Amino acid sequence: MLGIGPRLVDMFKEAYESVEVPKYVDTVTPEYKPKFDALLVELKEADASLKESGRLEKEIVEVQELKQKISTMTTDEYFEKRPEILFTNRNQSSEVVDIDICFSAMT
Structure with a gap:
């Protein structure tokens, strides 16, 4: 039984080294990356627009209050x-x- 041990190890080692694992080729990211980047730009613009809308709404409220109080x-x-x-x-x-x-x- 002692002779089988090293031979068995060599067989497993040889079989392990002969296995080839294919490399993953990413074909999805290049297709969706530009779309994702465009969405990020759109999101930033929408965020800026939302902040500007909030500022303008606040200014409208201030002007309406001023309009009511201006006569006095x-x-x-x-x-x-x-x-x-x-x-x-x-x-x-x-x-x-x-x-x-x-x-x-x-x-």
Whole structure:
């Protein structure tokens, strides 16, 4: 029985080494990769659009609130909510403008 052991091992080793496992060739990924990348771009655009929609909806609510309150607002309250209007032309004009006159022309 001792002679069968090494021969048996050699037979298994030879049989194991003779087995060829075919390499997997991926034919699916090249077909779907461009479609997947296009979907990722579309997703990013949709996400940006959704964020912009949220920002615009918030701005609409603010404008509607301002529209309701504008008839009873003072100029100080108005420019406190919209400071960018007060400082937009600050360095472009040396004229002094009466804010109350401008505000009353807007309503």
